[in-house]
Amino acid sequence: MTSPAAEFDPFSKPHLLGISDLSAFDIENLLDRANAWAERNALPDNKHAILRGRTQINLFFESSTRTQSSFEIAGKRLGADVMNMSVASSSVKKGETLLDTAVTLNAMRPDLLVVRHSGSGAVELLARKVANCAVVNAGDGSHEHPTQALLDALTIRRRKGRIQGLKVAICGDIAHSRVARSNILSLAALGAQVNVVAPSTLMPTAIDRMGVNVFRNMDEGVEGCDVIMMLRLQRERMSGAFVPSSREFFHYYGLDSRRLALAKPDALVMHPGPMNRGVEIDSVVADGTQSVIRDQVEMGVAVRMAVLEALADNLHGGDNVKAAGA
Numbered sequence: 326m327t328s329p330a331a332e333f334d335p336f337s338k339p340h341l342l343g344i345s346d347l348s349a350f351d352i353e354n355l356l357d358r359a360n361a362w363a364e365r366n367a368l369p370d371n372k373h374a375i376l377r378g379r380t381q382i383n384l385f386f387e388s389s390t391r392t393q394s395s396f397e398i399a400g401k402r403l404g405a406d407v408m409n410m411s412v413a414s415s416s417v418k419k420g421e422t423l424l425d426t427a428v429t430l431n432a433m434r435p436d437l438l439v440v441r442h443s444g445s446g447a448v449e450l451l452a453r454k455v456a457n458c459a460v461v462n463a464g465d466g467s468h469e470h471p472t473q474a475l476l477d478a479l480t481i482r483r484r485k486g487r488i489q490g491l492k493v494a495i496c497g498d499i500a501h502s503r504v505a506r507s508n509i510l511s512l513a514a515l516g517a518q519v520n521v522v523a524p525s526t527l528m529p530t531a532i533d534r535m536g537v538n539v540f541r542n543m544d545e546g547v548e549g550c551d552v553i554m555m556l557r558l559q560r561e562r563m564s565g566a567f568v569p570s571s572r573e574f575f576h577y578y579g580l581d582s583r584r585l586a587l588a589k590p591d592a593l594v595m596h597p598g599p600m601n602r603g604v605e606i607d608s609v610v611a612d613g614t615q616s617v618i619r620d621q622v623e624m625g626v627a628v629r630m631a632v633l634e635a636l637a638d639n640l641h642g643g644d645n646v647k648a649a650g651a
């Protein structure tokens with residue numbers, strides 16, 4: 326079975342650090358590749374040799390359930406040797422850890438390095454220090470989470486047939502969310518209209534410069550929307566109390582059936598996980614017929630396969646497909 330890489334234009338970047346580095350063309354290119362993988366993943370034989378002989382290291386300085394396992398499955402499905410390194414960063418200064426880590430990893434000569442770190446910009450720093458290796462940002466602080474935005478875009482595109490012209494509400498803790506940032510960038514690039522909904526304490530001050538419509542009132546923010554994307558309160562990035570209580574937050578900013586009914590009747594409900602039921606989303610909605618939360622997880626594997634493959638294809642003169650004999 327040939328690689329989708331053979332069917333698509335080469336991906337133009339050596340790393341995937343953020344959606345902000347990508348053009349609409351780059352995003353569409355990755356979505357098209359990921360869609361091809363999503364189709365293939367549904368077939369019984371979904372193991373490939375495209376990354377055979379490649380080493381992928383998943384380096385996670387922050388804990389993760391779905392993102393790390395999704396990258397692991399994606400790499401293994403493509404035949405890469407995948408190694409997971411979970412690094413406790415709490416006791417060590419971030420700068421030192423990163424530079425030390427860069428030197429160590431260079432010596433191991435990985436081809437693909439997937440990195441999550443609590444510091445915004447930390448993954449880019451690592452990419453600059455690690456030679457001859459493709460780096461993927463799996464989430465850096467409150468900055469970017471590009472593969473999440475890509476899997477969200479793919480989920481929407483497959484369900485709605487397009488992204489252009491759709492009205493998408495992103496609701497909750499916008500201020501601390503890398504998911505919100507990456508999604509705003511990708512959805513805007515693909516021609517969607519984005520509403521952001523949050524209390525003032527969880528809304529970044531200059532957010533309107535990103536071309537979004539800003540709502541403090543959730544009923545108004547979700548009205549007539551095609552997609553509602555809910556976000557968790559990122560308490561690990563809060564230095565004080567940003568909301569009076571979880572109960573009050575749910576009252577004003579939780580997605581329940583009444584609020585969902587204000588959106589279009591076929592509106593999609595999305596959440597990047599982990600979900601806090603009863604805080605930002607009601608179980609009835611999370612598990613309801615309009616929820617595509619499980620699709621998001623499934624598309625996550627396809628998107629990560631596409632990203633790993635696209636980047637590996639650029640390594641060492643783009644010979645990975647030939648080398649794997651795929």
Ligand code: ASP
Nearest residue numbers: 464470504557597598599
């Ligand atoms: N899983 C997402 C992230 O890593 C969202 C979250 O943690 O709330 O940013």
